Amino acid sequence: MNDCLFQLISLSWLLTSLMESRKQQPTGAAFLLAQLGAHAADRFGERIKRLRLAPRHAGILRIIAKIPSCNQRTLAKRLGVLPSRMVILIDELVGKGLVERKRSTTDRRHSVLILTRRGRAMLEKLSKLAAEHEADLCAGLTAEERNTLAALGRKIVHQQGLTPDVHPGYRKL
Amino acid sequence: MNDCLFQLISLSWLLTSLMESRKQQPTGAAFLLAQLGAHAADRFGERIKRLRLAPRHAGILRIIAKIPSCNQRTLAKRLGVLPSRMVILIDELVGKGLVERKRSTTDRRHSVLILTRRGRAMLEKLSKLAAEHEADLCAGLTAEERNTLAALGRKIVHQQGLTPDVHPGYRKL
DNA sequence: TATTGTTATACTCTATAACTATA
């Protein structure tokens, strides 16, 4: 078990403890979010193992597909990963034949990252698995409940200053 | 940034992508849960830094306080940590003067773990910070919305087979 | 001089196996 999940579990325990010790209503929204977040990440990781892909690769493929003529520096900044780590991650994707580095002709310092045909096919498979993941995770909720949950979640995201497209909150770890 | 948070972010990106590409309603409940879970763990970690305590220590203190005459093996099993790792974690807490090992008189193989007075005081401080954490995280919601969110969260937890007191889902990482 | 990609390196966390002391 990695440290982050352990952290989430610790958090869960502590918040449960808090609820008990203060005799409050057992809302525990923070606890539930931490627990479910860890669970969601865990299950997603398990799900994409069949593609022989680690979770960290998934987001990279997505961004390369979205940003045209994306270079490693841009990608690293976007994900909050160090450039030195980015090299290794891209190496792994290149090794799998999903991504190619192409030296920019205008500025030969840049490596333009492009998806191979296999990379695009992989992204399509990932998309299907993500849909399954979403469906499975929310299988216990009606469509209306799902919308309510999402609306409340977005409310917290907004109030906490989190923006889905940028994730600035995770950068300063 | 550690790999787990990166994983959560990757998941976020992917699910966002999915929503866009399939022109679905942007519910993205799984995305939101992963994002908020990572955010909650992050913020909690930041919050307890002032106590010079790492998040991984918090849950351990909690369990030692809850389970009487708890030994390391039990603790390790409960948290899903390897016994060898548990030794180091307990060493850290002993070094901070929060926990003491006491050889069991009935079976001298066991180390009974007990909180020191400083350990109990630390747990009380942690409890206060956890309360602040919960309040801050849900600051954007009314009391009723908080209850709704928690109810929906519990519904997922139940349907997914997660039990807050055991966390069996995280064990097999 | 500044920037992109890269390598080298150290540090932490995780995982496995082997050791000790008890039973």
Added chain:
DNA sequence: TATAGTTATAGAGTATAACAATA
């Protein structure tokens, strides 16, 4: 022999600094 705790060690993931090529 079996179990609790411990040690040693190898492997990942993360962070920092330094380097070569290019601008």
